[in-house]
Amino acid sequence: MQIDLYNNQKFEVKPFLKWAGGKTQLIKDIESSLPKEIKKTKEIKYYFEPFVGGGAIFFYLVGAYNIKEAFLYDINKELILAYNAVKNDPEDLINLLMKMEKNFLAKNDVDRKEYFLDIRKKFNDDVPSFNFEKYSPDHVKRAAYTIFLNKTCFNGLFRLNKNGEFNVPMGRYKNPKICDSKNIRNVSECLQIAKIFNCSFKTSKDLINNESLVYLDPPYRPLNKTSNFTSYSENEFNDKEQEELAQYFDKITDKGAKAILSNSDPKNEDENDDFFDELYSNYNIVRVKAKRFINSNAKKRGPINEIIVRNY
Numbered sequence: 001m002q003i004d005l006y007n008n009q010k011f012e013v014k015p016f017l018k019w020a021g022g023k024t025q026l027i028k029d030i031e032s033s034l035p036k037e038i039k040k041t042k043e044i045k046y047y048f049e050p051f052v053g054g055g056a057i058f059f060y061l062v063g064a065y066n067i068k069e070a071f072l073y074d075i076n077k078e079l080i081l082a083y084n085a086v087k088n089d090p091e092d093l094i095n096l097l098m099k100m101e102k103n104f105l106a107k108n109d110v111d112r113k114e115y116f117l118d119i120r121k122k123f124n125d126d127v128p129s130f131n132f133e134k135y136s137p138d139h140v141k142r143a144a145y146t147i148f149l150n151k152t153c154f155n156g157l158f159r160l161n162k163n164g165e166f167n168v169p170m171g172r173y174k175n176p177k178i179c180d181s182k183n184i185r186n187v188s189e190c191l192q193i194a195k196i197f198n199c200s201f202k203t204s205k206d207l208i209n210n211e212s213l214v215y216l217d218p219p220y221r222p223l224n225k226t227s228n229f230t231s232y233s234e235n236e237f238n239d240k241e242q243e244e245l246a247q248y249f250d251k252i253t254d255k256g257a258k259a260i261l262s263n264s265d266p267k268n269e270d271e272n273d274d275f276f277d278e279l280y281s282n283y284n285i286v287r288v289k290a291k292r293f294i295n296s297n298a299k300k301r302g303p304i305n306e307i308i309v310r311n312y
């Protein structure tokens with residue numbers, strides 16, 4: 001289903017990272033929720049994604065619609081570093097990744113694990129002295145590490161421990177595709193229309209106007225106490241932030257932007273939980289079925305409801 005959808009685009013392009021909460025499953029629902037004029041003309045003037053993550057919806061839309069300019073934001077600095085490296089230096093990145101892929105796939109299981117742990121260690125050891133602010137060839141190397149770890153680690157999770165270290169173990173893949181050169185080139189081409197920011201969703205408000213389409217996919221409100229689903233970065237996203245996001249939603253509505261927001265439905269766990277129904281009581285809310293991909297508990301990966309909120 002995923003492959004077919006991305007193949008239907010005019011220009012074939014898909015996420016270059018696996019990402020927790022990735023919205024491939026929701027593409028059709030989001031597409032049918034788009035404003036009528038956009039569905040008719042296939043034109044989007046200013047596209048905003050303040051929680052871009054792996055960008056499942058952005059990469060679908062950018063291949064299927066004409067987007068004039070895109071504005072992508074995420075608080076995760078490693079993710080944004082990787083987006084910028086793909087945008088600016090696809091060929092150098094591909095060269096590095098091809099070498100890593102060749103090295104890794106030639107090894108037996110024991111040696112692969114050693115190689116994986118070695119890259120993970122370098123990735124973590126570099127942090128204290130790394131200049132995240134100033135773009136340089138070091139960023140391309142670091143992006144190659146991020147992509148390598150993402151394609152070979154357990155479930156493609158990005159998880160940092162309390163010390164800010166990436167600590168996901170190696171996954172069990174026979175032949176992981178570490179370097180998808182064609183897609184990296186296509187992603188790079190699509191990102192030329194994008195401005196990419198490493199900051200909070202709140203900053204995006206300033207640039208949004210009445211010609212903007214905004215898709216918001218914040219971290220999930222955990223379904224239960226043991227779920228660690230919101231741990232994308234050191235920053236937690238608690239109920240207070242969900243409330244601030246609802247205020248932001250009001251503000252961009254006042255500016256005349258068209259906005260769509262998705263989140264997990266708390267009613268999956270507790271049918272009396274009206275958290276989002278109350279927060280977004282002034283807007284259109286629909287519930288759709290989705291499959292949850294990343295959950296450490298295999299039994300909890302079945303279909304669940306997601307909510308989609310629209311201000312039009």
Ligand SMILES: C[S@@+](CC[C@H](N)C(=O)[O-])C[C@H]1O[C@@H](n2cnc3c(N)ncnc32)[C@H](O)[C@@H]1O
Binds near residue numbers: 020024056199235
């Ligand atoms: C549910 S994921 C988005 C997934 C994305 N739609 C996809 O298809 O891959 C939420 C994202 O929000 C980011 N995030 C968390 N807190 C944030 C904040 N305050 N401002 C901006 N981004 C934030 C996380 O790093 C994560 O990438």
